[in-house]
Amino acid sequence: MATEPMGGKRTQLIPENFIDNEHDYESITDIIARVVLNPRPPLIWFIMTAGGFVGLNVMLMAVTWLILRGTGIWGNNQPTGWAWDIINFVWWIGIGHAGTLISAILLLMRQSWRNSINRFAEAMTIFAVMCAGLYPLLHTGRPWCDYWLFPYPNVLGMWPQTRSPLEWDVFAVSTYFTISVLFWFLGLVPDIATLRDRSRSTWAKVLYGAAALGWRGSAKHWFRYEQATNILAGISAPLVLSVHTIVSFDFAVGIVPGWHTTIFPPYFVAGAVFAGFAMVLTFGLPLRALYGLKDFITEKHLDWMAKITLATGLIVFYGYVLEMFYGWYSGNVYELSLVNHRIAGPYAPFYWALIFCNGIWPQALWSHKLRKNVPFLFVTSIVIGIGMWLERFVIIPMSLTRDFITSSWGYYSPTLWDWLLFLGTMGFFTFLLFMFIKVLPFINIFEMRDLLHKNHHTFGHTAHEHDAAHAEEAH
Numbered sequence: 001m002a003t004e005p006m007g008g009k010r011t012q013l014i015p016e017n018f019i020d021n022e023h024d025y026e027s028i029t030d031i032i033a034r035v036v037l038n039p040r041p042p043l044i045w046f047i048m049t050a051g052g053f054v055g056l057n058v059m060l061m062a063v064t065w066l067i068l069r070g071t072g073i074w075g076n077n078q079p080t081g082w083a084w085d086i087i088n089f090v091w092w093i094g095i096g097h098a099g100t101l102i103s104a105i106l107l108l109m110r111q112s113w114r115n116s117i118n119r120f121a122e123a124m125t126i127f128a129v130m131c132a133g134l135y136p137l138l139h140t141g142r143p144w145c146d147y148w149l150f151p152y153p154n155v156l157g158m159w160p161q162t163r164s165p166l167e168w169d170v171f172a173v174s175t176y177f178t179i180s181v182l183f184w185f186l187g188l189v190p191d192i193a194t195l196r197d198r199s200r201s202t203w204a205k206v207l208y209g210a211a212a213l214g215w216r217g218s219a220k221h222w223f224r225y226e227q228a229t230n231i232l233a234g235i236s237a238p239l240v241l242s243v244h245t246i247v248s249f250d251f252a253v254g255i256v257p258g259w260h261t262t263i264f265p266p267y268f269v270a271g272a273v274f275a276g277f278a279m280v281l282t283f284g285l286p287l288r289a290l291y292g293l294k295d296f297i298t299e300k301h302l303d304w305m306a307k308i309t310l311a312t313g314l315i316v317f318y319g320y321v322l323e324m325f326y327g328w329y330s331g332n333v334y335e336l337s338l339v340n341h342r343i344a345g346p347y348a349p350f351y352w353a354l355i356f357c358n359g360i361w362p363q364a365l366w367s368h369k370l371r372k373n374v375p376f377l378f379v380t381s382i383v384i385g386i387g388m389w390l391e392r393f394v395i396i397p398m399s400l401t402r403d404f405i406t407s408s409w410g411y412y413s414p415t416l417w418d419w420l421l422f423l424g425t426m427g428f429f430t431f432l433l434f435m436f437i438k439v440l441p442f443i444n445i446f447e448m449r450d451l452l453h454k455n456h457h458t459f460g461h462t463a464h465e466h467d468a469a470h471a472e473e474a475h
Contacts, residue, residue, distance in 0.1 A: 017455050018112055018113050018115070018116065018298060018300060018301065018451060018455075019295060019296060019298070019448070019451060019452055019455060020294065020295040020296075020298050021295050023295065023452060024452070025449045025452065028296075028445065028448050028449055028452060029194060029198075029445055029449065031292075031293070031295075031296075032293075032296070032441050032443050032445045032448065033194060033195060033198055033441060033445065035291050035437065035438075035441065035442065036195060036437075036438065036439065036440065036441055037195065037198060037199065037200075041438060042290060042291075044290060045290075045434060045437070045438065048430060048434050049431060049434045049435065049438075051427065051430065052427045052428070052429075052430035052431025052432075052433075052434060053427070053431050054427060055423060055424050055425075055426055055427005055428060055430060055431065056424065056427050056428045056431050057424075057427075058420050058423060058424040058427060059420075059421060059424025059425055059427060059428050060424070061420070061424075062417055062420040062421040062424050063134075063138065063421070063424075065417065066138055066417065066421070067143065067144075070141060071085075071138075071139070071141045073415060073417040074414075074415060074417060074418050075412060075413055075414045075415045075418055076412075077410060077412065078408070078410065079400050079401060079403055079408050079409070079410050080396075080397050080400045080401060080410060080412040081400065082139075082396050082397075082400065083396065083397055083412055083414070083418070084414050084418040084421075084422060085135045085136070085138065085139040086135065086136075086139065086250075086392075086396055087389070087392040087393055087396055087397075088131075088132075088135050088392075088421075088422055088425065089132050089135035089136055089139075089247075090132075090247055090268075090392045091132075091275070091388060091389050091392050092128045092129070092131045092132030092135075092425070093128070093129065093132040093173070093243065093244060093247055093272065094244065094268075094271055094272035094274075094275040094276060094388060095124065095128040095272075095275050095276055095279045095385075096124070096125040096126075096128035096129045096132060096176075096180075096272075096276065097125070097240055097243075097244060097269075097272035097273055097275075097276040098121050098124070098125070098272075098273060098275075098276025098277050098279065098280050099118070099121035099122040099123070099124050099125030099126075099180070099184075099276070099280075100122070100125055100176075100180055100183070100236050100237075100239065100240045101240050101273055101276065102114050102117060102118045102121045102122075102280070103118045103121065103122050103183060103184075103187070103233070103236070104183065104232075104233040104234075104236035104237045104240065105233075105237050105240065106118070107229070107230075107233045108230075108233050108234065108237060112451055112454065113300065113301055113304055115443075115444055115447040115448055115450075115451050116293075116296045116297045116298075116301055116443055116444075116448065117280060117284060117297065117301060117305070117443075118187075118444060118447075119187065119188075119441065119442050119443055119444045120280075120283065120284065120287070120433075120436075120437070120442040120443070121276075121280050121284075122180065122183065122184040122187070123184065123432075123433065123436045123440075123442070124276075124279060124280065124283065124429075124433065125180050125184075125276075126177070126180055126181055126184060127428075127429050127432040127433055127436075128279075128429065129173065129176065129177045129180065130177075130428075130432075131425040131426075131428060131429050132173065133173055133174075133177070134425065136166065136169055136170075138421075148160070149166070149167065149170045150170065165246075165249055165250040165253060166250075168246045168249060168250075169246065169247065169250065172242065172243045172246040172247070173243065175239065175243075176239050176243045179232065179235055179236050179239055180236070182232060183229075183232045183233070183236055186225070186228055186229060186232060187229065187444065188211075188440060189211075189212060189213055189215050189225070190215060190217065190225070190445075190446045191440070191441050191444065191445045191446060192208050192211045192212045192215070192440070193208075193212040193215035193216075193217065194441075194445055194446070195208045195440075195441070196208035196209045196212050240269075241269055244265075244268045244269045244271075244272040245265040245268065245269060247268060248264040248265045248267070248268035248269075249264075249265070251264060251395065251396075252264040252265070256399050256400060256403060257332075257334040257335050257337070257338040257399060257402065257403065257404070258323070258327075258335070258338045258395065258398070258399035259395070259399055261322075261323065261326055263319055263322050263323070263326070266315070266319075267315070267316065267319035267322075270312045270315035270316050270319070271312075271316045271319075271388060271391065273308070273312045274309060274312040274313050274315075274316050274358070274384065274388065275384065275385065275388040277305055277308055277309045277312070278309060278380070278381040278382075278384035278385050278388070279381070279385060280305065281302075281305060281306075281309070281377055281378065281380075281381035282378065282381040282382060282385060283433065284297060285302075285374055285377060285378045285381070286378070287437070287442065289374070293443065296443055296448060297443075299372045302371065302372055302374070302377060303368075303371045303372055306365045306370075306371035306372075306377060306380075307365070307371065309362065309365060309380075309384070310362055310363075310365040310366065313358060313359075313362040313365075313384070316358055316359075316391075317358060317359040320354075320355065320358075320359060324339055327339035334402075334403075334404055337402060338398075338399060338402050341398065341401075341402045342394065342398060345398070345402075346411065347393075347394070347397075347398050350390055350393055350394060350398075351390075351394050351398070353386075353387075353390055354387055354390040354391055354394055356387075357383045357384060357386055357387025357388075357390065358384065358387035358388065358390075358391065361380065361383050361384075361387075362380065362384065364376070364380070365380070397412040400412070
């Protein structure tokens, strides 16, 4: 929405146009559905899918070896009991936040610019949470017993320890994943019905027809759809805030120096949105260019996503400053020791790289020109992704290697299996994302058509009034 002062009086709020060039309902449907229905995907799709498949197999190999040999194959040691497994868990969960934020919160706020990016952001949420959930399940050391984490009637009379942060994660992440899947699938139903009607393959018609759940687009269907979407959005919105808040409690309830700060919940949530939008840009920009969707993911979308990234980045950077302030102002020798450890210890290059990636580099987004510069935005999204991973590294191993007793200080370094599992989950994520792009529309077709309808109504009406005003002035 935009406002424009005129003659000392505020004009009416005018919606932005989020579809470039001339399009009609048919052209929107054709362009987006063609990505799925075209039997010959571009070469880069095969390359990315094959790369992701290799990563998936690397992940399976790392998991198999872990089950056979135990968590001793990782670099975890004393005192670093939490290391890459928890770093990557928090990192992936953070990436999974942008999708629900874009879908639920922006939907409730009636922000139309979400329509071009919400579908693949939701898919990224689901795939990122799947990658995240893998780590704590393996971290237990006996993943075949992980079902003990759920409260179920059993003859042993044993129940989960609800005071354990690990248990909080189980409920928070599983609830978030369940609601995200329901919200994502519900939004897909009208578009699946479109694919069902446009498919030429018999198998595709049958599969899409089954997944469309009998959708015919009647007034009753749309009414029920709107009701269910609003309910799920209302449930999802607080989940965005609660999930990463609970993840931050994993640390904040501890007494380890550097963890016991009240800034963690808002700082973690802002960091999650920061990382999530960066990942949306990382995949959204190449997909926009690859499939020629610049009319639907316009420069306005890039500009607004960059602004949100900048705003959340400032909150995150403020959190870094406060962490240092708390350490100094507390007068606690252990906190002061940790501050010095971060600034000038053996891991200091990681800390300063974090400050550069998340604090200094994003400040370039104050430039209006750079917010619409696609190569710069892509590089920025990569830099932020690295910076957010470093943030988790700084919080977890750097704090654990400097606790209260000098004799227990240590050093942490990852093993080959840590690297393989991390790279494997990235391949798994990429493989799922590109399979999704080939099977389902990654931009919401019916919401884009609805947006076009609103644009015609709003801008057509405005143009008519504009012409009438000019005619009156000429008269």
